[in-house]
Amino acid sequence: MNAAILVSILMTVAAAATPLLLAALGELVVEKSGVLNLGVEGMMLIGAVTAFAVSVTTGSPALGAIASMVTAAAASGIFAALTLGLASNQVATGLALTIFGTGISALAGAPYVGITTTRLGPIFPDALADDPYWRLIFGHSPLVYIALLMTLAVWWFLKHSRSGLILRAVGESDDAAHSIGYPVLKVRALAILFGGAMAGLAGSFYSLVVTPMWAERLTAGRGWIAIALVVFASWRPGRLAAGAYLFGAVITLELQAKAAGLSALAPEFMSSLPYLATIAVLVMISAGRRSIKNAAPACLGKPFRASA
Amino acid sequence: MLPRIELLGITKRFPGVLANDAISFAVQPGEIHALLGENGAGKSTLVKIIYGVLQADSGQITFDGREAQVGSPREARALGIGMVFQHFSLFEAMTVLENIALGMDHPPARRQLEAEVRRVLDSYNLALDPHRDVHTLSVGERQRIEIVRALLQKPKLLIMDEPTSVLTPQEVEELFKTLRQLASEGCSILYISHKLEEIKALCDRATIMRGGRVVATCDPAKETARSMAEMMIGGNLKDIEGRDGRTVGQVRFTVENLSVPGEPPFGTSLNDISFEVSAGEIFGIAGVAGNGQNELLAALSGEQRRGMRGRIVIDGRDITDTGVTGRRRAGLSSVPEERNGHAAVPGMSLAENAILSARTRKALAAKGLLRRSAAREFASSVISAFSVKATGARGMAGSLSGGNLQKYVMGREIMQEPAVLLVAQPTWGVDAGAASFIRQAMVDLAASGSAIVLISQDLDELLALSDRIAVINEGHLSAAMDIATVSIEELGLLMGGVHGKKKPASAAPAEGITHHGA
Numbered sequence: 001m002n003a004a005i006l007v008s009i010l011m012t013v014a015a016a017a018t019p020l021l022l023a024a025l026g027e028l029v030v031e032k033s034g035v036l037n038l039g040v041e042g043m044m045l046i047g048a049v050t051a052f053a054v055s056v057t058t059g060s061p062a063l064g065a066i067a068s069m070v071t072a073a074a075a076s077g078i079f080a081a082l083t084l085g086l087a088s089n090q091v092a093t094g095l096a097l098t099i100f101g102t103g104i105s106a107l108a109g110a111p112y113v114g115i116t117t118t119r120l121g122p123i124f125p126d127a128l129a130d131d132p133y134w135r136l137i138f139g140h141s142p143l144v145y146i147a148l149l150m151t152l153a154v155w156w157f158l159k160h161s162r163s164g165l166i167l168r169a170v171g172e173s174d175d176a177a178h179s180i181g182y183p184v185l186k187v188r189a190l191a192i193l194f195g196g197a198m199a200g201l202a203g204s205f206y207s208l209v210v211t212p213m214w215a216e217r218l219t220a221g222r223g224w225i226a227i228a229l230v231v232f233a234s235w236r237p238g239r240l241a242a243g244a245y246l247f248g249a250v251i252t253l254e255l256q257a258k259a260a261g262l263s264a265l266a267p268e269f270m271s272s273l274p275y276l277a278t279i280a281v282l283v284m285i286s287a288g289r290r291s292i293k294n295a296a297p298a299c300l301g302k303p304f305r306a307s308a
Numbered sequence: 309m310l311p312r313i314e315l316l317g318i319t320k321r322f323p324g325v326l327a328n329d330a331i332s333f334a335v336q337p338g339e340i341h342a343l344l345g346e347n348g349a350g351k352s353t354l355v356k357i358i359y360g361v362l363q364a365d366s367g368q369i370t371f372d373g374r375e376a377q378v379g380s381p382r383e384a385r386a387l388g389i390g391m392v393f394q395h396f397s398l399f400e401a402m403t404v405l406e407n408i409a410l411g412m413d414h415p416p417a418r419r420q421l422e423a424e425v426r427r428v429l430d431s432y433n434l435a436l437d438p439h440r441d442v443h444t445l446s447v448g449e450r451q452r453i454e455i456v457r458a459l460l461q462k463p464k465l466l467i468m469d470e471p472t473s474v475l476t477p478q479e480v481e482e483l484f485k486t487l488r489q490l491a492s493e494g495c496s497i498l499y500i501s502h503k504l505e506e507i508k509a510l511c512d513r514a515t516i517m518r519g520g521r522v523v524a525t526c527d528p529a530k531e532t533a534r535s536m537a538e539m540m541i542g543g544n545l546k547d548i549e550g551r552d553g554r555t556v557g558q559v560r561f562t563v564e565n566l567s568v569p570g571e572p573p574f575g576t577s578l579n580d581i582s583f584e585v586s587a588g589e590i591f592g593i594a595g596v597a598g599n600g601q602n603e604l605l606a607a608l609s610g611e612q613r614r615g616m617r618g619r620i621v622i623d624g625r626d627i628t629d630t631g632v633t634g635r636r637r638a639g640l641s642s643v644p645e646e647r648n649g650h651a652a653v654p655g656m657s658l659a660e661n662a663i664l665s666a667r668t669r670k671a672l673a674a675k676g677l678l679r680r681s682a683a684r685e686f687a688s689s690v691i692s693a694f695s696v697k698a699t700g701a702r703g704m705a706g707s708l709s710g711g712n713l714q715k716y717v718m719g720r721e722i723m724q725e726p727a728v729l730l731v732a733q734p735t736w737g738v739d740a741g742a743a744s745f746i747r748q749a750m751v752d753l754a755a756s757g758s759a760i761v762l763i764s765q766d767l768d769e770l771l772a773l774s775d776r777i778a779v780i781n782e783g784h785l786s787a788a789m790d791i792a793t794v795s796i797e798e799l800g801l802l803m804g805g806v807h808g809k810k811k812p813a814s815a816a817p818a819e820g821i822t823h824h825g826a
Contacts, residue, residue: 162415168402172400176396177397179361179381297401
């Protein structure tokens with residue numbers, strides 16, 4: 001295999017990994033605050049359709065990416081209002097959010113099916129971005145770099161900032177945090193909004209970078225992989241990035257196998273590979289890997305009601 | 309001298325109940341002031357008002373001579389009020405230092421905070437490693453985190469809410485030393501408890517509450533525990549009768565080399581536990597919470613049999629391989645520690661709750677059908693025999709107060725005439741009247757020839773009821789000791805984990821810090 005092909009494969013891996021990483025980083029922060037939001041897939045779809053519509057209308061994919069964060073965050077705001085304000089069941093509400101996102105994105109995206117928009121392409125000069133080798137570093141969409149920078153930022157925030165400490169505290173023991181005097185619901189609401197914005201941005205990657213067009217269910221269940229990744233990474237941003245790139249590689253393998261016409265395995269099997277890997281990871285985790293179980297925020301998924 | 313804090317006519321009403329009715333009292337600088345009362349007397353509400361968690365409907369708080377509006381815990385801390393909660397507000401997966409930083413409004417940089425923490429630890433002789441994760445610490449050590457957290461704010465008034473309920477006797481002594489030193493430096497302490505001997509030993513004055521009102525103020529040193537208890541309950545305290553002169557018969561319950569692996573992540577493994585209990589005997593198991601008591605009860609009752617090794621025998625019959633129902637049939641009844649959701653289902657009626665545990669021995673579900681009228685009859689007989697305050701057999705278990713539900717649960721098991729009764733924490737969170745009733749019922753059951761295993765953290769209760777006692781620590785059970793010859797010091801050391809062998813390395817203290825009790 002020559003180096004240029006290797007570069008091209010690695011480029012695909014990065015492209016497959018980036019949306020997973022973006023969405024999973026958001027979900028990681030949400031879960032660290034003690035909330036389980038299973039609506040990632042729905043928010044990604046809302047982000048994807050928004051990004052595409054805004055990009056087509058204004059001609060600016062960057063504006064589309066920003067808009068995707070706003071609408072997905074708004075969708076997560078509904079989730080926040082229900083689960084925090086009304087203490088509704090987080091699992092059910094998250095699933096509802098995914099169903100809602102799938103439906104509304106299909107409805108809003110109907111007029112945009114079959115057209116294309118400008119790709120949110122590389123930001124570096126063509127000489128670098130198109131070079132067969134240097135493009136490995138300079139030829140990505142800005143979102144690829146943003147995802148990596150956000151990994152660092154989230155790690156620093158959780159590990160070293162006081163706000164991050166409070167967020168972790170809220171996820172560890174909401175009652176204790178409340179009795180000390182921290183605004184549990186406000187912290188969780190902000191975390192949920194952040195998670196929404198990140199999921200939206202992840203969705204925009206599909207409609208602006210991977211394929212600059214819109215189709216129903218464009219994200220194809222990748223939101224679920226992002227959620228599994230958070231557990232897989234035992235709530236650590238560094239491991240999350242590694243995990244995202246690992247899954248990116250699995251997805252790429254599937255695409256490459258398809259392109260190479262490998263017919264030994266049914267294409268359906270190859271397409272299901274990332275999801276099978278997800279299930280395998282989840283089974284491994286619940287089969288009692290102590291370290292991972294312990295890493296989970298203690299109040300994950302538990303509704304909080306301030307008691308006097 | 310100006311009082312440190314003075315309460316004047318503090319009143320707080322909750323829907324349907326007057327929790328605090330015109331409460332007035334004062335605490336002087338440097339005074340250790342006890343706030344005494346039964347559960348539901350309104351102590352917690354009052355303390356929450358002082359600490360700003362709740363707002364009073366009317367009344368006035370004066371702090372150091374100035375009227376104070378305490379709108380939130382933050383404002384309370386700014387005034388100089390610190391609080392150590394009964395249930396610690398700690399974060400298990402974080403380090404001691406992180407926990408302390410979380411409890412402060414304006415924590416300094418990490419390094420400076422650590423220096424300050426070490427200074428407080430040194431000056432009050434507290435043993436604690438700032439870099440340990442909280443979930444690896446003992447309860448006493450956890451409490452020290454809360455104390456350090458409060459002391460860092462240099463409080464003028466420190467509120468301690470039932471601080472000793474989870475400590476070993478040695479840890480209590482350590483705590484008292486710290487509190488006395490604090491008081492000698494001028495800090496006032498409001499000490500909430502219902503442990504009367506401790507209050508006699510520690511406090512300068514006591515305010516006694518009952519039903520939301522202050523009913524008496526006294527000097528604990530001049531009162532007896534009994535006289536204070538009677539002020540608390542507003543009546544005479546009954547003595548337990550028939551405690552002595554019970555005859556111990558043949559062995560009814562034998563546990564041999566019982567080992568059960570702990571449930572991850574925080575469960576305790578049981579290691580090679582052996583004991584036997586005879587007819588007419590109450591066998592006490594002491595220990596600090598979380599040392600395998602729940603696991604032991606679950607293993608003996610049959611709820612948790614996975615990975616179990618050893619042998620359990622009732623009246624010569626091996627029940628090791630039988631489940632909960634089989635063991636009940638063989639005559640084993642159990643009352644777990646948690647009333648709501650374990651011993652009883654809050655959302656079901658008392659009659660239905662009777663069916664859940666008495667269906668085999670009282671034949672309340674013959675041929676797969678519920679015999680509701682029989683169940684109601686049985687429930688009603690429990691209610692009257694154990695004077696449970698309830699609306700009747702159809703009343704919801706969840707609508708009963710803690711003490712009444714506990715009486716019901718105890719009655720339900722005792723009236724099945726078990727060969728062996730397992731009880732965990734029978735009087736935990738129960739008012740004094742109900743507690744003495746429950747203790748009497750256990751003594752009566754033993755007198756009728758049953759064998760009783762009493763698991764409790766309350767040493768006074770164990771000493772008052774048991775014939776023999778053993779201590780559980782980290783899943784090991786000590787040898788059984790005769791109650792007549794055992795000393796509290798001995799029990800305390802065993803509870804703290806001194807078996808004459810070393811503690812595992814993970815629990816060893818950090819360099820330069822001495823470990824309590826070790």
